[in-house]
Amino acid sequence: MTRPGIHGQRLIAVFLLGCLLLNYPLLYLFNVSHRIFGIPVLYVYTFSAWALLIALTAVIVSRAPD
């Protein structure tokens, strides 16, 4: 793990994406009484966005050299 390069920058981009996805106002878009498979949309969205961020992070660091 040498000096953070392009991979560090990609992580920052994902960080910014995360700040947007898991915050007002995007969060409010899913603040509806609908349910997907019986689960409130808000919960589905929040947890899937969270999982997506983790997946993105994992993909980015797995491509970074040691």
Place this chain on the structure above:
Amino acid sequence: MLTGSVIVLASFVYVGLLFAIAYYGDKRADAGRSIIANPYIYTLSLAVYCTSWTFYGSVGRAATSGIGFLPIFIGPTLMAMLWWYVMLKMIRISKANRITSIADFIASRYGKSQLLGGLVTIIAVIGIVPYISLQLKAVSNSFSIILKYPAVASADSQTTIPLLADNTFTIALLLAVFTILFGTRHLDASERHEGLVAAIAFESIVKLLAFIAVGVYVTYGLYDGFADIFSSAVEYPQLRKLLEFGGSSVDHVSWASLTFLSMLAIMFLPRQFQVAVVENVDERHLKKAVWLFPLYLLAINVFVLPIAFAGLMHFPAGNVDADSFVLTLPIAQQQSLLTLTVFIGGLSAATGMVIVETIALSTMVCNNLAMPLLLRLTVLHLHERADLSKLIVGIRRGAIVGVLMLGYGYFRLAGEAYALVSIGLISFAAVAQFAPAILGGMFWKGATRRGAICGLVAGFAVWTYTLLLPSFAKSGWLPISFVEQGMFGVSLLKPLELFGLAGFDDITHCLFWSLFANIGAYIFISLLTTQSIAEQVQAALFVDAHIEPRRPRAESLRGDASVNELIMLLGRFLGQRRARDAFAAYALKTGAKSAKELKPDADLIHFAETLLAGAIGAGSANVVVASVVQEEPLGIDKVMNILDETSQALAYSRQLEQKSRELEVATAELRSANQRLQELDRLKDDFVSTVTHELRTPLTSIRAFSEILHDNPALDLAQRAKFLGIITRESERLTRLINQVLDLAKIESGNAKWHAGEISLREVIEDALSSTSQLFSDKAIALELKIPGDLPTIVADRDRLMQVMLNLLSNAAKFCADTGGRITVRCALVADGLRVDVTDNGIGISAEDQRMIFEKFRQVGDTLTQKPQGTGLGLPICRQIIHHFGGRLWVDSAPGSGATFSFVLPRDCIAATPAPSRKFGT
């Protein structure tokens, strides 16, 4: 089956298991086969973030605010993505400087300031000890709930039972023993506590599995999956609002501020610093941790909402505390094994946090509070103590017990008070105060010690006023009027609506004002104050940490110390054997054969200092090593040394500039010299061609007449004599010409021989006149001589002066009027020396010719049509001779009115004693 004794036994067995794991981990580490040197254990140890507050409290928060419990975990998820930059740098800095705690980190960055270290420690202790109390309270509550199994009940107040009968107290004592055993095995705190980390990682697995177990049971045992729970919940009108954002107590502002707050907490909580930075084995482990740790958080939170809703639906009466749903749901279903599992899970969450937090705090208290104070107390003569290692271990163990007992005491004291229940976020807000000093310190070189101190003090003061004191007031320890009316009844000073800022929750309000004051003071004071040299050195070390660790040249900062002195000194703190081993290892690493061969250079001193820093903190280590090294606190000469290094570079560049200027000047000189040489070369060519031309003229005539004589043997005698006369004359002229050329060359090159002697000018003139008398009489020229009687004698070369006079006189005779010729020789003493004038009444010389006649081979008149009357070298030679004497030769004339050649011999030539005067006349 699940009786009190079983439960107590199980908990002690569990703690015993921790001892075993830690012991095994330490054994493996000692054998060099670490079990924690992989990213998974590292990630699990990071999960110490999830305390009993997560384990029990998340469900409690979800039961009142729905999804509002999540920001505490989303913050760390986001922050983990920045770890690649921030945490990596922190790890590198800390490893390079053997930093052992967050207080050390800040103190070290700002010039190893003991004041800052102490300040950070105090803030951490005040902010964190109640948090430890909260964990003990959770343990206590879970005890009280599970002991009533199978009845479902709320927790009793545990503060009334006697101390020794209190299981929580026993657990706290056990944790103290555990922490002492595995936390202070080595004195050097920068050596990691492998066994302890292994135990913490194990605890993280236990709490995760326990929580998932109860989650799965509730979701799939009590209900038919997630959909079933939420569908059922919709039936309850009071639960419906929990399903939505904003319907709960969390609005989008507090959502954002809690996210932000937990982002700072995951970095700056002392326990997080401990596991993420101090206990880090290899910085590459961070690579996996940046996504595994968020994954852990996600996993432990998936079942929070189902459990919360299930709890709310199972206990609709509200007689069961939502914080205990995790435990009470299995109890209500008579799931004894699951209940015990959950209880152990909660215990592991609490103990993990308590252990790591206690280690971190005790290190800080020992290194940044106790040691600096003790070292300062000269009455203790600590500097003279032979072995301080026992004392330090003692202090650290005392600090561990002290911190734990403080936590337990606060728990007993505060009990159910608001101040304890709400401490989680209050603690987060306290450690958030470290953020500006640390982040600023890592990325901004200009931040100063005073700025950091002011920022911390300001932030901490605002935190105390807007969060801590109100929580005391709500607990009834301070008059509530303080919150409702403001300090002294001034409404602008209301702690929860400071300066009228209303509409935010307490945490957001405090976070805004405290960071406003903190960052404001930090930046403002940093810009107003200057850094000491030590601060500058440390600032560069921290900010440039990503660059290959090249320390600024410390040589200029250090004095001398013998290696033995250093070993002795370290021995006193670390134990003699360890100190000798460390130095031997260092010697091996640097290529010296043994510790004795080490030179006490700056690197060794730095090594000693970092080694010591692990035991007593950077600030104290600096002071202690300085006492041996006689490192002056940067006297003016050392500052000058540092300045020298900078100014040397400047001087070099200035020298270069000067050199290049000098080169330019030299080049210009060379160019002009070259031009002069070329000019001289041209002149030489001219001269040679002129000389050969002049030589050819007499040669031609000699040859012509010789040929006539040779070809005409019948020539009569008179003719023959006439021709021979011409040949003779031309030969003489040739000889004269050659002599003069040689003469001129000699004078010009400076090779001529000069025989200076005292002579009388009068005699020279008289001799010259007598030599040329034949010329005058031939042309019947009248001669007038005007020489005063008292002429001083002069020092000069007689022959040369004679040559000049003869030349001038013969020239005068040559150009004199053919009839009635008249020549005047005048001699006088003038202001600048002796002046001699030779005046004729001939044709005169035009102004242009006057300039020419002193040039070589230039004669007045057309040389092509008139027969040349001289060599053209006489006057140049005369001028050279007079110049040699230091005088000058010139001509005054107008065409048709004769010419006056004059020369002046300077006063330097005049001899000291005047020659005896003689009468002379014509």
